Amino acid sequence: MEDELKKVMVVLAHPDDPEFFCGGTVARWVAEGKEIVYVLATRGDKGSDDPAMTPERLAELREMEQRAAAAVLGVREVIFMGYRDGELMPDLRLRRDITRLIRQVRPDVVITCDPTTRYFGSGYINHPDHRAIGDATLDAVFPSARDRLAFIELWRDEGLEPHKVRQVYISGSLEPNEKVDITDYIEKKIAALREHKSQIKDPEGLAERIRERSSQSEDGAKPPYVEEFRRIVLS
Numbered sequence: 648m649e650d651e652l653k654k655v656m657v658v659l660a661h662p663d664d665p666e667f668f669c670g671g672t673v674a675r676w677v678a679e680g681k682e683i684v685y686v687l688a689t690r691g692d693k694g695s696d697d698p699a700m701t702p703e704r705l706a707e708l709r710e711m712e713q714r715a716a717a718a719v720l721g722v723r724e725v726i727f728m729g730y731r732d733g734e735l736m737p738d739l740r741l742r743r744d745i746t747r748l749i750r751q752v753r754p755d756v757v758i759t760c761d762p763t764t765r766y767f768g769s770g771y772i773n774h775p776d777h778r779a780i781g782d783a784t785l786d787a788v789f790p791s792a793r794d795r796l797a798f799i800e801l802w803r804d805e806g807l808e809p810h811k812v813r814q815v816y817i818s819g820s821l822e823p824n825e826k827v828d829i830t831d832y833i834e835k836k837i838a839a840l841r842e843h844k845s846q847i848k849d850p851e852g853l854a855e856r857i858r859e860r861s862s863q864s865e866d867g868a869k870p871p872y873v874e875e876f877r878r879i880v881l882s
């Protein structure tokens with residue numbers, strides 16, 4: 648990515664989404680001197696099938712795991728918005744809250760996920776929270792963060808100046824147009840994913856799956872490894 652794009656804000660729904668969707672890209676961009684801030688809408692309080700687990704305990708655990716994973720990748724800050732897992736809606740409240748964060752953090756680049764992806768292939772339904780966060784984030788980038796009179800209270804009452812995001816990287820898109828080479832960073836991505844201990848039952852299987860999914864080669868074993876995005880350059 649271009650050198651003058653220094654600050655990156657990753658806006659996703661759950662702990663572990665950043666590492667799964669863009670962990671290699673984040674590691675690469677940190678190495679290139681970019682500053683990364685994570686914004687997560689929820690604390691992932693539904694992601695357990697342990698009957699003894701409570702949503703409160705799970706939220707605490709997953710927040711800790713997310714902070715540890717972010718530290719592995721060199722992410723500067725992790726912000727939790729406090730929405731409830733599994734109930735995210737792309738409504739005006741969510742759009743305004745993301746708009747506020749964009750105006751506070753003032754990123755050059757935003758990474759989010761594709762709200763138009765309803766399912767992948769024939770074996771995977773996209774999580775509704777992923778669609779919701781992608782939808783609200785794109786709407787916040789354009790036009791709400793940019794326009795002074797959009798959510799006027801942010802400017803009038805909170806003193807937040809409008810902000811123009813330069814580029815958006817959309818993960819989980821069925822129409823990617825950009826590949827980021829993560830060959831040198833795939834082991835770091837896997838190491839970060841391993842911090843999500845409550846979510847990973849088979850760490851070795853996970854590492855293999857990530858290598859296979861990221862690989863461009865037929866046998867899934869050789870580099871180059873990539874993460875794919877739909878990239879939008881806003882003029």
Ligand SMILES: [Zn+2]
Nearest residue numbers: 660661664774
């Ligand atoms: Zn998720």
